[in-house]
Amino acid sequence: MRIGIIGTGVAGSLLAEGLEGFDVTAFERVAPGDQAEAGTGLNIGPNALKALRLNRTARHAALRAASLPWQRWFIDLADGTRLFNLDLREVAEEPGVRIRWSELYRLLRAPVAGCTRSAHALEALEEDAAGRLVPVFRTPGGLVRDGGFDLLVGADGRYSRLRSLAAGEPEGTLLGVCIWRLLVTEAGDCPYDDYGQWFNGNARLLSFRVPGGAVYIAGTFPLGIDRQIPDAMKTAAAQRALFTPADAPPCPAVAWMLAKIDAHVAEIHWARSAIVPVLRHALDGRALFLGDAAQAMVPTLGQGATQAVECGVIAANVLRAGGDAAAVATARDQRVEFVRQFSMESSDTLLPPVDVQAGTAKKRQPDYLAKLRKLYTEVV
Ligand SMILES: Cc1cc2nc3c(=O)[nH]c(=O)nc-3n(C[C@H](O)[C@H](O)[C@H](O)COP(=O)(O)OP(=O)(O)OC[C@H]3O[C@@H](n4cnc5c(N)ncnc54)[C@H](O)[C@@H]3O)c2cc1C
CATH class of the missing domain: 3.30.9.30 (D-Amino Acid Oxidase; Chain A, domain 2)
Incomplete structure (x- = not known):
């Protein structure tokens, strides 16, 4: 199974590390070593x-x-x-x-540098003849494709491009x-x-x-x-x-x-x-969402990155065991719902x-x- 991960922030880096040995390529918008946006x-x-x-x-x-x-x-x-x-x-x-x-980004990205294509920003989504998703990336050299993926994971944060391409722009609640x-x-x-x-x-x-x-x-x-x-x-x-x-x-x-x-x-x-509504997968399970891309929550209990850690670790365990996007939803969604409600209550x-x-x-x-x-x- 060929897996593509969009975004090597918290959830994406931990997922890529947990899938070592699998056919995984991660794509990250920022250039190598550039943690400047994480101020x-x-x-x-x-x-x-x-x-x-x-x-x-x-x-x-x-x-x-x-x-x-x-x-x-x-x-x-x-x-x-x-x-x-x-x-x-x-x-x-x-x-x-x-x-x-x-520091957090530096230490999470270091172990997955080998499978990461940096300066690749997801821009569009296509499909190949076999029905696999083909992400299209903007790079400094122009638009590039890297073939089809059986599973594409949106770990590209609160304003997830993969989520908006696969399921439409989510409506946030202030x-x-x-x-x-x-x-x-x-x-x-x-x-x-x-x-x-x-x-x-x-x-x-x-x-x-x-x-x-x-x-x-x-x-x-x-x-x-x-x-x-x-x-x-x-x-x-x-x-x-x-x-x-x-x-x-x-x-x-x-x-x-x-x-x-x-x-x-x-x-x-x-x-x-x-907050945005939770969405764990789309396109018949070919797109899976983790961290803020799936579940952006209020920051009151400091659980945004914390839940992204849980997501990256647990999704890797599920996929390693042969599970699919629906199995990740089973493993995550009840827990995430509890955390979101508790964060709102604490606000x-x-x-x-x-x-x-x-x-x-x-x-x-x-x-x-x-x-x-x-x-x-x-x-x-
Ligand atoms: C004010 C504020 C304070 C916060 N404080 C805390 C806190 O104290 N504790 C806590 O746990 N959480 C906190 N959070 C929440 C936390 O920032 C997020 O929940 C967390 O970063 C989500 O992790 P992630 O892996 O889902 O996404 P991110 O860490 O945002 O990573 C997304 C990655 O995707 C990349 N990317 C984005 N778009 C593309 C694209 N098109 N193509 C390729 N790559 C792309 C980005 O460059 C980035 O590397 C806070 C949030 C806010 C707004």
Whole structure:
């Protein structure tokens, strides 16, 4: 069986590595060694680490070596009042990781470089006489084809070209919040380390240290009725007003982040949180979708890349055992549905009229912690 993988991000790289020995070719839009588009940092959940520990020992070790452990999750108000403080080991078998995007892509792409054609961006889809899919790629030298594939895997992310060619453009649903990201590289004086969230009303800062002396900061705030991000909000002054408590000074952590926003507002990447409906396969099972291409979700629990890890590892196991796209759906879709619903449920405090203190109190209750335990440990 000839398998083509579109995209060597998280899911695609892990799938290609897991199918070593099979007839696999991966196609990646970016040029070799170019991780420039992957600018910031991320946290990857303990469930992804468990999937790697049980299935890919070398990748697990490489990820640990290139990252800091994600061991704690605390939630404060912007004045420093602590609402929630969880040691992840209470609900997981091992910590997650905090890592830079560029490092994550580098260490996942390295083992599959031999089967990857870089600077190949999927553009169109054709069929050969045997009914096999023939992807058409844009390369620096023009359009190229590489023959027919029995199975084509869309691991090309949230705006999957394969998905739109095979099944039409998916209709996204906006959550109604803006999410921005910033990587601060001169962060020696940062007053915190592990994963924290700071709320002022429903506006939230999220931040943690990543390797190399850098700090990742993400800001979230509710959008108005038309769901657009007003230009007026993309200024340091507007962000300072958003995250400064009305009746108290900001705590040292928030004050530090506000100073970094002042200095780096031009580097901030602005986006809107959205989900798309799950689609695991199309074209009678000849196209299979993994990671964001199949299941883009809200980033609230940090499960996007984490689920892409699970997808890459589990799909490789299923295909190695002779399974098809429908078998991957059986192995993945119930789990993904649980994670998507739990991520939405956990987004409650990002939107009015939910009161942050009451919403956070719910996260200390046994039923929420039981769901976290299921999320972090029940990896197939
Ligand atoms: C603001 C924000 C914060 C986030 N934070 C976290 C977090 O902390 N933790 C977490 O787990 N997740 C996080 N996520 C989610 C995470 O970014 C994604 O879920 C994850 O990258 C999906 O992995 P993937 O393998 O499906 O796709 P990607 O990692 O996006 O990889 C897709 C690959 O396909 C390639 N490609 C794209 N189009 C083509 C084409 N036409 N032809 C060939 N190749 C192509 C791309 O170059 C890329 O290499 C966040 C997302 C956002 C927006």
